[in-house]
Amino acid sequence: MALSANDFTFLANFVKNSTAIVLTPDKDYLVESRLNPVARRVGVASITDLVSKLRANPTINSEVGSMVAEAMTTNETYFFRDVKPFDVLKSELIPKIIERKGADRTLNIWSAACSSGQEAYSIAMVIKEHFPMLSSWRIRIVGTDISRAMVERTKEGIFSQIEINRGLPAPLLVKYFTKAGSEWKIKSDLTSMVEASVMNLAGNWPMLPRMDIVFLRNVLIYFDLQTKRAILEKVNKVLVPGGALLLGGSETTMNVSNDFDRITSGNTFYYRSKGGPQLPPSTPPVSRVPYVAPRGNAF
Template identity: 40%
Template sequence: MTEQEFDYLRAYLKQRSGLALTPEKRYLVESRLNPVCRRFGLATLHDLVGTLKLARDPAIERAVVEAMTTNETFFFRDRTPFDLFRDVLLPQALVRRASQRRLRIWCAASSTGQEPYSLAILLQEAAARLAGWQVEIVATDLSTEVIEKAKLGLYSHFEVQRGLPVQWLLKYFSQVGEQWQIAASLRAMVDYRPINLLSGFESLGCFDVIYCRNVLIYFDAPTKADILGRLAERLAPDGAILLGAAETVIGLTDRLCPHPQHRGLYGHALAAGRSPAPVSAPVAAPPPLPRLGAAR
């Protein structure tokens, strides 16, 4: 692959997915796109670039973008965002949405489904308090391949060992051969849709809670600012956005600001220089999430 071809692929991926590749990532491009060449019967990356320039094969174009997408995820990843949902955001919603009895959650860049299914488990655990409520989890990703895997809810033994408490594995999953499948009732709670964060997502409507974690780190500052601004438009006035531990809105947008007490939690900026109203904690602190068993 020549420097010109690498530069073309960098620009192509930036335009199609927002991925900002630095020059030292050339090895990554080669390692991920060579299998795409073999899959479509192309001899070299030179041939792949030539095919992309012709813009005649949407399947190849989609495969190139999806091959470069990072799909690292696991159940209850980083734990704190899920503690916040169960201990703070859900009790808050039960009060603030009591008249509408409706709760909408969006998992952007949901990958193979572990994040939305983690939330579905927490909601199922709180089913008694949500009786009569309409609860929606919308999960989106750029990759149609990972969306199809997420819809199946079928995971390897390694995948269910990563972050999933053994009590919930036994309660909500069934073994299918050497894999584990999450219960159909939980799969039905999640509406998966292919969405590119670079494109418009107005059709999704507004949400009370948005999870957009560990995806902004792959974009440059202008792209981050654009996405954050459009996420703010999809957020209810008193809603909450949760970002990854290495992500922030500071220096990128003035439409959102950090919560004063909870790291990684953001809400609408009410006015210049003011923080969002503090979120009320539940009256009684619930027990911690189940721990992994010793055998895990």
Template identity: 50%
Template sequence: MSISPADFEFMRRFVLERSAIVLDESKQYLVETRLETLLRTEGSSESPSTLIAKLRAAPTGALADKVVDAMTTNETSFFRDLHPFDALRRDVLPELIQRNAADRSLSIWCGAASSGQEPFTIAMTILEGFPQIAGWKLKFVATDISHEMLARCREGRYSQLEVNRGLPAPLLVKYFDRDGLHWRIKDSLRRMVEFRELNLVGSWPMLPALDIVFLRNVLIYFDAPTKQKIFARIHKAMKPDGYLFLGAAESTLGYSEAFERAKVGATHCFRPRATVSSPSGS
């Protein structure tokens, strides 16, 4: 059922303010279908317009959180794009393990974790290639804005279809247990990652100085000033010799002078520059 132009305008502003996600004029259909899906999931027979009227009356709280959640795109898979994880295994982790050998610590942040496939792929890459890290202080935080996705991350339960997308069979057998028609990630792997809510345009909790940041396939939803601010914050949060991984279609280029693009194996990542003239602060 279609919503009025005024309701669509309200939704665009609401979603932008709450999540920085830009919904351009072509996205009315997307807004409508996602609100309909939300209503169906909630067992409600209301129309999207009625839902928006409620949202106008109460733009914060549980309903508002659910609507923001519904507007996020959570597409992800195990070993998505493959090359970043090859680069981790072959280049980045060996280098960081050597560099951090004295204090035996490693800090990783995955900033748009969706349903968890990405952080669990990183965790499996570590366990498979670098068992010596077992005794290290590993601080591995994975965050997302979506409550629903964080619940899925913490549960670590995936359908056959989801594990078929990118997860090699030997890793499935080694790190997952059958759970009816699903697969549940083993506790040893799940416990490596701490899941927290974090809105990239909200306040950031204290993160340790970061060796590795994965922030893939989320900046594409934001406008240029938002990307600039986020890159400036990431630069502050990273160790000077850390590694930032973005999605295949994403770059710091044009948004931040604080990073330089570096080829690592068959992919690119972004390294903090020593001296920075950043376009915008904080």
């Protein structure tokens, strides 16, 4: 049964306020396809009934609210997605960090909106395969996602056959995975490099370590301009000066933020932080970013 205009507006406002994802009326098909399974799980007969339940406690912290918010996020991901960002990671970004931070010996990489973890583990595999000299470094690959279920999946590192078929080179499959029934478990030397936690990019950010590299790919496309600006402003503060930001192929900082330079590398590009606010001199090398209030989204 189609949602009434009133219910759709309520739902769109809830999703916007809790995740900053913008649902326009032409996305009604998406709402139906994503929320019908939620309605069944909750035990109500229709999305209309689901919305009624949500109206009773319209927060992302409620059981129904979190299920609705999670269902409306997109979890499309696969290993080595788009290939080029991992090429630039290997050929330029990590070698430059090794050059620059030889004494510090720390490397922090953030996979923002990591979904089930394929991007974070692809990064880990690039490091393992191509940078054995980093074995003595303190490496943190931090995956965050709005969905608790996705964060748990990232921590587990268990993937279906369809997932390991997508983008994962076969030599890396045999090297880093073991088969467990019909699923594939990533080995502990990679899971130990990846940490994962729940984080709403459009909400209050938890404390994060200063990042050398941020992967924020195919995420900004779901947000309005104001939210994009707020997120990029905070990303710039999380990045070390000169740190690298990788966006999706169809995303840009142009007309959104002036804090980044576009750097061409081979046949692709990334963004480099122009500097961002400096932390106080007493701050230790792997420091924490002070809480930054979100702009424009009150939740």
